[in-house]
Amino acid sequence: MGHPKSVQPQGDASVQESKVEVATLANGVQVLALRLPQLPTASVSVFVRTGSLHESRRSNGISHVVEHMAFKGTQGRSCQQINLDAELLGAEVNAHTDKDHTAYHMRGLAADAPAFVAMLGDIVRHGTYPEAELARERDVILQELSEDDDDPVSTAYKLFDHHCFGAHPMALPVIGSRRVIETLTRDELMAYVARQYTGANVVVAAAGDVQLHSLATAAEAAFASMPAGTPNTVAPPQHLGGLGAKRQTGASQTHVVMGFPIPALAQPHHAAVMAAAVFGEGMSSPLMDEIRERRGIAYYCSCSADVYEHCGQFIVEASMHPDRVDEYLGAVTGLLAAHAQGIAAVSLQRARKQLQVRELLDAERPQRRLERAALDMMSLGRVRDPRERADALAALSAGQVSQAFADLLRQPVALAMAGRVKPGAIDRARQALAAQGIGGV
The missing domain is CATH 3.30.830.10 (Metalloenzyme, LuxS/M16 peptidase-like)
Structure with missing residues (x-):
């Protein structure tokens, strides 16, 4: 684990009284602690630098499917156990996919923040993506896609991005394409995770009455064996119009x-x-x-x-x-x-x-x-x-x-x-x- 460092905001205390402390694991995983000692709760997230921006037309939607499937079971826990473990701590669990990142979240008591790091680490690192669950979740995502296709706002934005960026992956919709979602296999999901989910592309972050040392210790246990990899970089798009x-x-x-x-x-x-x-x-x-x-x-x-x-x-x-x-x-x-x-x-x-x-x-x-x-x-x-x-x-x-x-x-x-x-x-x-x-x- 690397040496922690902090970013201390200056100036008007009404803007920001807290500081962000940062530690870096040997494999490149970064750990951020945003100290908010006035809060009895903590928000903990694992951010992965991968999203629709890192896809091709032939794989458009895979980041979103991985995010859904990550909660369907790990090597040591079933989908039901994942949910129960969180709720036994009174925690909320969620996730989202965006163009430039995927994120996994838990929120609960500040004292349980290291446990949240461990639970999220299990989800991110050890997902098994069961075939039966993939078939069921595929139907759920296809329903979500149908609703998105029927929405004029979403449709206008997808068309807008196409005219902005053309063939660049910045134009690809986060929700993905029906053809890809219908045909994605478990092996393709696991290969994508192995390629994209690497230490150079992961940030473990927590906000609340948290301590960097305990977070970094939990992150070390959960993520130290993750391959370092290299940053998932993409060439900037040209705006076409x-x-x-x-x-x-x-x-x-x-x-x-x-x-x-x-x-x-x-x-x-x-x-x-x-x-x-x-x-x-x-x-x-x-x-x-x-x-x-x-x-x-x-x-x-x-x-x-x-x-x-x-x-x-x-x-x-x-x-x-x-x-x-x-x-x-x-x-x-x-x-x-x-x-x-x-x-x-x-x-x-x-x-x-x-x-x-x-x-x-x-x-x-x-x-x-x-x-x-x-x-x-x-x-x-x-x-x-x-x-x-x-x-x-x-x-x-x-x-x-x-x-x-x-x-x-x-x-x-x-x-x-x-x-x-x-x-x-x-x-x-x-x-x-x-x-x-x-x-x-």
Whole structure:
């Protein structure tokens, strides 16, 4: 086990009073302890640097299937025993798969955190993926996939990612493809785990009244025999851009997703994050005020800046009656173009304060903080000080945020529509974008 080190946040104690301590096992497994001594509970997670980003079209969905199957039995415990062991400690057990990682979680009493590390280690390291359980779970995942395919929001996002990234695995949906899910074998699952689940790609993290030494000792027992491997790296995608639509029978609304590339996590991305907050954070934001309050075009609309290790996306989305799509696109493209010309001081003040409060709310969510810290370690090799983000956002001027909008609008735009899509909608969308000189269309 390596020497522990800590990242101690500086500055306003209201932002962060805790510290993150880090230890590294000989095989590369990293152990993070986020000290929150005021909490009687602990959240413990094992993060693995593998997800749909690390798949091919021929294997799309395997990360998600592995996550489901990991709880179906290990070399020493049945599925039923796994659940009982957790519940005897009053613990919650869960997992999720994302584009860039898979994570396994337990939450319970802080004193039981080392036991959670051991239980999660058993699930991650020693899954047996029984054939009979795979057949049953396959049906469950296929039902989940059918629901996802029927959802206009999910469909629009899958189409949007396709137009953003083309053949790059960043475009692959986390839930996977029906063909792959229907044909995956136990041997393929086990081979995938042996290849992807290695020490260089694992972070064991806990938040609560926990001690690094006891966590690292538990992690050593659970993970020290894991092969070291090498980091699961992927070449960054190129943002392509493009417009597309998919009509879905039975849908009553059209869901529209539009977006532009922004810098990745290690690059200067804070101006784009602030731009998204200026544009769509809160009911008084230009997006909500114009689209919902003044025009009544859509009940739901939002804007976000999603920043990953390899890329970033500035996304504006909304659901509306198909008769209002043209009006919506004219309004939203006009708003984007106006923000590239200038930002009002009050808009920047509002957005800055909302991001500050969002950061504080995130600080109250141990699981959210664990995920951020683990992904920082995987992407940057360090855990960012919360003040680093806060200071970078606070230092932005109105001119810099306005320039971020101008930079966005020069990039190739990706736009997707799904649900009840009227004939000619894409041609009219292209005209609306071209009228504002957006995205090179």
